[in-house]
Amino acid sequence: MANALSNAAGSIQFDADVLVIGGGPAGSWAACSAASAGARVILVDKGYCGSSGATAPSGTGVWYVQPDAAKREAAMASRDALGGFLADRSWMRRVLDRTYDNVNLLAEWGYPFPSDETGQERRTNLKGPEYMRLMRRRVREAGVKILDHSPALELLVDENGAVAGAMGVRRQEGENWVVRAPAVVIATGGCAFLSKALGCNVLTGDGHLMAAEAGADLSGMEFSNAYAISPASASVTKTLFYNWASFTDEDGHPIPGASGHHRSVIAKALLKHKVYGQIDRADPGTQAAMRLAQPNFFLPFDRAGHDPFTQRFQVILRLEGTVRGTGGLRITDNSCATSVPGLYAAGDAATRELICGGFTGGGSHNAAWAMSSGFWAGAGAADHARHRGTRAQPRQVTRAGGVALTQGPNRPFDPERATRAVQDEVFPYDKNYFRHGAVLGESLTRLDGLWHKLRIADAAAPENVVKAREAAAMVATARWMFRSALARAETRGMHKREDYPNQDAGQRHYLTSGGLDEVWTSTRLAPARDDVEVAA
Amino acid sequence: MIELISEARCTECNICVAVCPTNVFQAVPDSPPIIARQGDCQTCFMCELYCPVDALFVAHDANDPAVVDEGQLIASAALGSYRKAIGWTPGSRAQRGIDQSFKLTEPH
Ligand SMILES: Cc1cc2nc3c(=O)[nH]c(=O)nc-3n(C[C@H](O)[C@H](O)[C@H](O)COP(=O)(O)OP(=O)(O)OC[C@H]3O[C@@H](n4cnc5c(N)ncnc54)[C@H](O)[C@@H]3O)c2cc1C
Ligand code: SF4
Ligand code: SF4
Numbered sequence: 001m002a003n004a005l006s007n008a009a010g011s012i013q014f015d016a017d018v019l020v021i022g023g024g025p026a027g028s029w030a031a032c033s034a035a036s037a038g039a040r041v042i043l044v045d046k047g048y049c050g051s052s053g054a055t056a057p058s059g060t061g062v063w064y065v066q067p068d069a070a071k072r073e074a075a076m077a078s079r080d081a082l083g084g085f086l087a088d089r090s091w092m093r094r095v096l097d098r099t100y101d102n103v104n105l106l107a108e109w110g111y112p113f114p115s116d117e118t119g120q121e122r123r124t125n126l127k128g129p130e131y132m133r134l135m136r137r138r139v140r141e142a143g144v145k146i147l148d149h150s151p152a153l154e155l156l157v158d159e160n161g162a163v164a165g166a167m168g169v170r171r172q173e174g175e176n177w178v179v180r181a182p183a184v185v186i187a188t189g190g191c192a193f194l195s196k197a198l199g200c201n202v203l204t205g206d207g208h209l210m211a212a213e214a215g216a217d218l219s220g221m222e223f224s225n226a227y228a229i230s231p232a233s234a235s236v237t238k239t240l241f242y243n244w245a246s247f248t249d250e251d252g253h254p255i256p257g258a259s260g261h262h263r264s265v266i267a268k269a270l271l272k273h274k275v276y277g278q279i280d281r282a283d284p285g286t287q288a289a290m291r292l293a294q295p296n297f298f299l300p301f302d303r304a305g306h307d308p309f310t311q312r313f314q315v316i317l318r319l320e321g322t323v324r325g326t327g328g329l330r331i332t333d334n335s336c337a338t339s340v341p342g343l344y345a346a347g348d349a350a351t352r353e354l355i356c357g358g359f360t361g362g363g364s365h366n367a368a369w370a371m372s373s374g375f376w377a378g379a380g381a382a383d384h385a386r387h388r389g390t391r392a393q394p395r396q397v398t399r400a401g402g403v404a405l406t407q408g409p410n411r412p413f414d415p416e417r418a419t420r421a422v423q424d425e426v427f428p429y430d431k432n433y434f435r436h437g438a439v440l441g442e443s444l445t446r447l448d449g450l451w452h453k454l455r456i457a458d459a460a461a462p463e464n465v466v467k468a469r470e471a472a473a474m475v476a477t478a479r480w481m482f483r484s485a486l487a488r489a490e491t492r493g494m495h496k497r498e499d500y501p502n503q504d505a506g507q508r509h510y511l512t513s514g515g516l517d518e519v520w521t522s523t524r525l526a527p528a529r530d531d532v533e534v535a536a
Numbered sequence: 537m538i539e540l541i542s543e544a545r546c547t548e549c550n551i552c553v554a555v556c557p558t559n560v561f562q563a564v565p566d567s568p569p570i571i572a573r574q575g576d577c578q579t580c581f582m583c584e585l586y587c588p589v590d591a592l593f594v595a596h597d598a599n600d601p602a603v604v605d606e607g608q609l610i611a612s613a614a615l616g617s618y619r620k621a622i623g624w625t626p627g628s629r630a631q632r633g634i635d636q637s638f639k640l641t642e643p644h
Contacts, residue, residue, distance in 0.1 A: 295621035
C-alpha cells in the first residue's frame with residue numbers, strides 16, 4: 001500500500017545530508033552539531049524554530065553539575081529511587097559531561113546568565129525565550145536551512161528499509177515539501193494530547209508515529225502520565241512555586257498531605273471536589289525572587305487581577321503526557337540511533353529512561369537530555385550520511401506514511417472527533433493518573449477500535465491533513481502508553497497501578513513497545529546494579 | 537487566548553504571523569494581520585514577546601474567549617508588560633540578566 005515518491009508532485013524538493021524534524025532545544029542542538037561536522041542540514045518545524053515547543057514559552061532548570069566527583073554522585077543518586085532504579089549510570093555520566101560543556105558553550109555564545117552576590121555566574125536555569133532565540137541564531141549562523149510552519153507528515157524509506165528523507169506541508173504557502181536525506185533526526189518533542197499545557201499543543205506524537213511507520217520501536221511508554229498543576233483556566237503549567245503553596249477544598253479546609261511534591265493527593269481530591277491553591281508560604285524576599293525568576297508564572301494571575309500570595313485560586317492538573325514523562329523512541333547506541341538505519345531520535349521524542357528511569361517531572365533532566373541527545377544525534381546523523389556517501393541516491397524511495405495519507409474505503413475521519421475520543425481516555429485522573437488493569441483494558445479496546453476506524457478512512461483533504469495526522473499520532477501514542485501500562489503490573493516511577501500498588505523487584509526491566517495495527521510490548525533487561533530494590 | 541491586535545499600534549510587519557507556533561494569525565495585504573484561528577491558540581504568550589510595538593494582548597483564559605478593552609489595557613500598561621518583564625523592550629534590557637531562579641531551585 002506504500003505510495004511511491006512520484007505521487008508527491010507539485011512539491012518543493014531539497015537534497016540534504018541530514019534532515020532534522022523539530023526545532024526545539026533537541027532539534028536545534030542536532031542541527032548545529034550536524035552542520036559543524038560538515039553536513040548540509042535542513043531543519044523543519046511545525047511552528048517556528050525559536051518560539052515553538054515546550055521549552056520556548058516555559059524555560060527550564062538544567063542538570064548542570066560541576067565536574068566534582070562527590071557532587072556528580074549525589075546528583076545521580078538523588079534520582080535512583082524516584083526513577084524506580086531504571087536509570088543507567090553510564091548514560092547519566094555522559095549526559096552530565098555533555099550538558100556541562102553545552103551550557104558553558106551557551107555562556108560563550110552570549111546567553112545572559114545571572115550572577116550571585118559573590119559575582120559568580122549561575123548556570124542552572126535557562127529562560128525559554130532567551131535560550132531558544134539564541135539557538136535559532138546559532139542554527140542560522142551554522143548555515144542550516146530552516147523551514148518554519150512546515151510540519152513533517154511522513155518519512156521516506158529506501159528499498160532496504162533505511163530512511164531516505166521525509167515529506168510534509170508548508171502550511172502558510174499551501175504547498176508540499178520533500179527532503180531527500182540519508183539521515184533524519186526525529187526531534188518532534190513528546191505528546192501532551194492538545195491539553196494546552198504551556199507550549200505543548202504542537203506536541204502530538206507526530207515523530208513517534210512517523211518513526212513507527214518506518215519500523216522503529218519505543219521504550220518506557222508506561223511512564224507517560226505526567227500531570228502539572230495549573231490555575232484552572234490557564235495554560236501556565238509552571239510548577240516550582242507550588243512548593244510554597246497550601247491546598248484547600250471549597251470550604252477552605254486544608255487537604256491533608258497535598259503539596260507541590262505530593263500531586264497524587266491533589267489528583268485524588270480533584271476526583272471528588274474542586275481544589276484551591278495559594279502561594280502563602282513565600283516570604284517577601286522569596287516572592288521578589290519568584291517574580292524575577294519566572295515572569296510567565298505570574299501572567300495568568302496578573303491578568304485575572306488575582307494575587308496568588310494572598311488570595312486562593314482554583315487549580316487543576318493538566319496532562320503533559322510524555323513531555324514531562326520519560327517514554328519515547330528507543331535508542332540503540334551512543335549516537336542516539338533508533339532501530340531504523342539512518343534514523344536518530346533526540347529530546348522528548350526519545351526515551352529518557354536512560355538518565356531518569358520512570359520519573360522526571362522535567363526537573364532539569366529533560367533539558368539536559370534534549371541538549372545532549374540532540375548534540376549526539378546530529379553528529380551521528382552527519383557521520384551516517386558521510387559513510388553512506390550523499391551522491392549515492394537510493395534507487396527506489398517510498399513513502400512510509402499510512403493512516404490519513406493513503407486511500408481507504410470510508411470517508412476521511414473528523415480529526416476533532418478523533419482527538420476528543422483519545423482525550424477522553426488519557427485526560428481523566430481515574431484512567432491515566434491512577435491506573436487499573438480493568439480500566440486500562442477497556443480504554444485499549446476503545447482506542448484499538450478507534451485506530452481501525454482511522455485506518456480504513458480515506459486520505460485526509462489537504463486542509464485537514466496536519467490535524468488528521470496529529471489525531472492519528474495521538475491515538476497511536478495512547479495505545480503504546482496503555483498497552484505498556486497494562487504490561488507493567490506494578491507501581492514504579494510515575495506509573496501507578498491501583499491494582500498493584502507496590503514496586504516489584506521482579507519487574508525491574510524496560511518495556512519495549514511498537515506496532516500500529518497490532519500493538520505489542522516486550523521486556524529488556526535493565527542495567528545490572530548491586531544496590532537496588534532494598535526496600536521493594 | 538489571543539484577544540487583541542491593536543490596529544492603532546500595528547505596523548503590519550507580520551512577525552506574529554511568522555512566530556506563532558500554532559499558526560493562529562493570517563497575513564492580510566496592506567492591513568494588520570487577523571486572528572484567523574483563535575481556537576488553535578495555546579496561550580503561550582510568545583507573540584507578545586516578538587511584537588516590536590506591543591500591539592498584541594493574550595488574555596489569561598486558555599479555554600474560552602474573553603472580551604478585552606484596548607483603552608483599559610493601555611491605561612493599565614498591560615500591553616507589552618510581559619516583554620518588559622523578560623527584558624526585551626529597549627528600556628528593560630537589564631532584566632535579561634537578573635534571573636533569580638538559582639535562589640529557588642538550588643539546594644541552599
Ligand atoms: C511547563 C513546562 C516546564 C518544564 N520545565 C522543565 C524544567 O524545569 N527542566 C527540564 O529539564 N525540563 C522541563 N520541561 C521539559 C522540557 O521543556 C522539554 O524536555 C524540552 O522542551 C524538550 O525539548 P525537545 O526539543 O525535545 O522538544 P520541544 O521543545 O517540545 O520541541 C519540539 C519541536 O518539534 C516541533 N514539531 C512537533 N511535531 C512536528 C512535526 N510533525 N514536524 C516538524 N516539527 C514538529 C514542535 O513545533 C517543536 O518546535 C518543562 C516542560 C514544560 C511543558
Ligand atoms: S508583530 Fe505586532 S506589529 Fe507586527 S504584524 Fe503582528 S501585531 Fe502588527
Ligand atoms: S499566545 Fe501563542 S498560540 Fe496564541 S496567538 Fe500568541 S503565539 Fe500564537
